[in-house]
Amino acid sequence: MVNRYKIADKVAEINSIYKEVHDYCADYLTDEPADYSITTTRSDIDFEREKSEREDKIEGLPVRHFTDSYLEELAVYRKIAEELINYDTILFHGSVIAVDGVGYLFTAKSGTGKSTHTRLWREYLGDRAVMVNDDKPLLHISDKGVTAFGTPYNGKHRLGENISVPLKAICILTRAADNHIIPVTTGQAYTILMQQVHRPDDAVKMMKTLNLVDKLADSVGLYNLGCNMDISAAKTAYEGMQ
Template sequence: MVSVSSIYDEVHSYCRDYLTDEEAEYSVSTSQEDIDFERRKSDRENELEGLPVVDHRDSYLEELAVYRRIAEKMLDYDTVLFHGSVIAVDGEGYLFTAKSGTGKSTHTRLWREYFGSRAVMVNDDKPLLRISGGKVTAYGTPYNGKHRLGSNISVPLKAICILTRAEENKIVPISREQAYPILLQQIYRPADTVKMQKTLALADDLADSVKLFRLGCNMDISAARIAYEGMNACSAEYIKVE
């Protein structure tokens, strides 16, 4: 449980589905300096990608600053912020990750269409992953993407799948060495050296604690069936690691 002290009320409105009366385990607060940092960071990223500078509201930037504070504190609880889309089927979570624009949200939408009520969105953008005892638990958070797709639930994470575009749908297991570069890219990496060391250790544990796959996907609804069956199959077709 987290207590948030913010400058703008919009932060609390953004998190309204996660409000609780339970006692907070820790608290975070923000300042104008944090907001200014988020603005500079956003401007730098847009410049690197050749995008126009966006004049974000301070209240929006504070929402980002709050989650950054939470993400860094959650390392003390063996928990990392991860960029990906988590969907649960029959109570088990599957995380899809890729570079922005590849189609993570589109793919999990196919899962919801294919599985119907069996599928529940956990978080469509930035879930928290707790890594402990060889197991990973995915948590829904208010920071669930522009379409606000997510639930205030937690599920055991069964697999992580790196999504790519392809003409034909195909899923294969991959080794931790193959998966690690993008896992490290998609995990939140703090600037503080000590916190970064803890993040790297948790990234190692994450790669060892769940099944890892790569999916070539053409965004036909059959991709949902192929991905699910591939991540749950026991046949030799899927056991061999590339």
């Protein structure tokens, strides 16, 4: 099955085995000409299965069993991420919320509460706050700044929109008894930035990714937020990044 989808301002022609890939991306369907093409194979699905099983074992978790169609969805996004590096765009693990049309990205180790925190922002700021992508946004990095894009791959709760916003700040979340936010340097943030960005196996693309992460860190505000997941944490974070 073949269709075209406009994701992060570039059109991907996707040739998949299962139709679920296309159901997942339906909100991004376009008839514009393709900038690049992606084809998935059984070996791509096998790779995603082996990777998932390996990660579960490393973390000491029960091995999860996924359908082939779900694994193909992961394979497609991996291929999209690899292609978009050529267009100065990277996949980043985090939750992006926009307030008055300006984006803020929250990132942390899994289980820290990124989605919970952006939910608090929506409660605190009401209609002013819009979810862009709750899991794996795409970030386009240029001399004019950073643009965060919604994508079909927006987390298990499917929170996000087919929109783009200028990214103002990246905030690293940690758990704390009392809410507090401080600016951090590129050096202080660099390890988590590299952990959360998609890192390609290809050496040339990896070098470009490193350069894009450097440029990203220089283009937005960087903060560390200690928060207790009370709604006051949203107030502390939003005011601290103004």
